[in-house]
Amino acid sequence: MSTTHSNEDFSDQVARELPFLRRYARALTGTQSSGDQYAVATLEAILQDRSIFDNTLSVKGGLFKCFHAIWASTGAPVNRDEAGELGAAFKHLAALGANTREALLLSTVEEFSIQEIALIMEASRDDVRHLISTARKDMEDSISGSIMIIEDEPIIAADISAIVTDLGHKVTGIARTRAAAVELGNKKKPDLILADIQLADNSSGIDAVNDLMKDLGDTPVIFITAFPERLLTGDRPEPAFLIAKPYKEEQVQSAVSQAMFFASTETLKV
Template identity: 60%
Template sequence: MASTETTTDLSAQLVTDLPFLRRYARALTGVQDTGDRYAMATLEAIVADPSTLAEDDSTKVGLFRMFHGIWSSSGAPMPEEADPSAPLEARAQRRLAQLTANTREALLLHTVEGFSFSNLARIMDIPQAEAEELVGRARAEMGDMVTGDILIIEDEGIIAMDLKSIVTDMGHTVTDVARTRDDAIAKGKANAPDLILADIQLADKSSGIDAVNALLKDLGDRPVIFITAFPERLLTGERPEPAFLITKPYSEDQVRAAVSQAMFFASSEHIEVAV
């Protein structure tokens, strides 16, 4: 009976933590399908040997640690191995190859997923001092490496100003700020951005998701970061969903990390890449 209860508790906790693993995996790969495949491979490994999670203080740490064992043994494809039918991914890999190994993983785990340095060290199987160094190096390397044009879709003026201040300070250019679906579509078509930063619920009850879908249909593929108070609703893996997601209330570090990651997957060749 105890074994059944333990299994039930583990399953319930995995259901709770899985959306956040999906968010992390998608941000690493820049693609929903690829990220979700890594997450599914992680679940399959846990199902095969649930005892591995017992080694950690929390199921979430164990889940991410298992993921990293799989990720580090395969990793993202290198530029020469990238699928030639997916030029966006190949371009991203060329940019990512300039980074020190494991830096962006450490930055996402610490800033976006909120893991402490001690848990980060456990997940990545490295000393805590090295984990802290990787996060610091990631901020230095990614902060100035890729800059481009950003469209902000946000109906709350104070939040829009805050986001604009953060990304401008990072070296990006804000092409415009839109408050409604129709406003976003018009401004996005008038001045095509490299990246879109969008809230989901807009001023006139319209949808930021609808605005983004309309823009991508017209402008072509480019990274999008959605901002929502309910990330688990957009991380089910059951339909087309975002690869980049920030949870409200957000921190400046979360925005900086997400924008830096997403910009590596921008489609435009005119964006500046420091060498």
């Protein structure tokens, strides 16, 4: 079914979807700066030539399709100037098949259908299914490590722990408060931190992560929040990796594999 967008509300519709494009672009590149550069380039291209926007798709689908046209034209998923900061990630990226991570993230994190991804990436549905399957295997096989979980809900913490363990990672422990998180992180340094925002004693998971970063440096972090768009305004340094609540198992798997893929990430400063 075709979708049309009136001139008077098109800008507002794009603005509502922009935080999700930022989330996707940051997860794809591993940094806020690179991801936002691609998002800005997408908006500039649409402003210069509205005809490139596919009005047969939803606004979100059309926005992501424009992004992919620009992304594909650059031919480089990570800026080589950032390779030193991202460490082994650049080497791993070079070894992956083209478009595999893109298809996986579009499916699991952004929850596009196979048909929508095929239109966004200008590929067949069979190709998209193959790309997603290949990405799962490549990323799950590429890196495994230790993960610390900051989560105050026991059932959610246990569920997340089971998901990451099934991926081949080791859980160093689960912390329910800011103080407990700092103590655990300093005692057992993790390769990745997976953090909720609101903790048991009304302390902040963001504050806990910022405390830990003083000693752990560029350890990758995934934040969990019911309102990811609130952390994607572009006004200040923000997380590259986000999972929205309520999450699906595939979203956690994809985000964890993607975050572990990079040797560093930009954490939220408040």
